Amino acid sequence: xxxxxxxxxxxxxxxxxxxxxxxxxxxxxxxxxxxxxxxxxxxxxxxxxxxxxxxxxxxxxxxxxxxxxxxxxxxxxxxxxxxxxxxxxxxxxxxxxxxxxxxxxxxxxxxxxxxxxxxxxxxxxxxxxxxxxxxxxxxxxxxxxxxxxxxxxxxxxxxxxxx
Numbered sequence: 791x792x793x794x795x796x797x798x799x800x801x802x803x804x805x806x807x808x809x810x811x812x813x814x815x816x817x818x819x820x821x822x823x824x825x826x827x828x829x830x831x832x833x834x835x836x837x838x839x840x841x842x843x844x845x846x847x848x849x850x851x852x853x854x855x856x857x858x859x860x861x862x863x864x865x866x867x868x869x870x871x872x873x874x875x876x877x878x879x880x881x882x883x884x885x886x887x888x889x890x891x892x893x894x895x896x897x898x899x900x901x902x903x904x905x906x907x908x909x910x911x912x913x914x915x916x917x918x919x920x921x922x923x924x925x926x927x928x929x930x931x932x933x934x935x936x937x938x939x940x941x942x943x944x945x946x947x948x949x950x951x952x953x
Contacts, residue, residue: 824948845885853882
C-alpha cells in the first residue's frame, strides 16, 4: 500500500503554493526505499569499512551517539578528524528518521531509547522476522545482519525491496 496525499495537498502543489522535494514512494509492506546518500564525506569515510547506511534508518539521538564515540565504533576505532566528524554528524542528524516528522522507522522506538544498531530497531526486526531464517545471517556470504547488500542488491542506493 502506498501512502496517500490529501487532495488539498495536491491542489496546493499543483498551484505552486507549496514546494515539495522529490521523495520516493514508500511501500508499507513491500520493503523500503530511501534517498541515496550523496554526501561525499559520508560516502568516503563510512563506506570505506561498510555500506554507508541511509540516515533515515535511525533517530537523530542515535546518530549523535554513534558519531560521538567513534573510538569505540562497534569494536573498531573509526576516529575521524573533528571537522569531518562534525560534517558527517550534521548530515546524519539532519536527515535522520525523526528529522522531518513521523517516520515508519520511528514506530515503536520510545523517546527514551537510543538504538545504536539499525538491526535492533522494531522496523528492521518486523521487516525480517517473518521472511528471513536467522541462519541466513551466519551464511559466509552474508556474514551479519548489517550486510544489507547480501540480500538487497540496491541497498547502497536506498532500495530495500525484496530481491
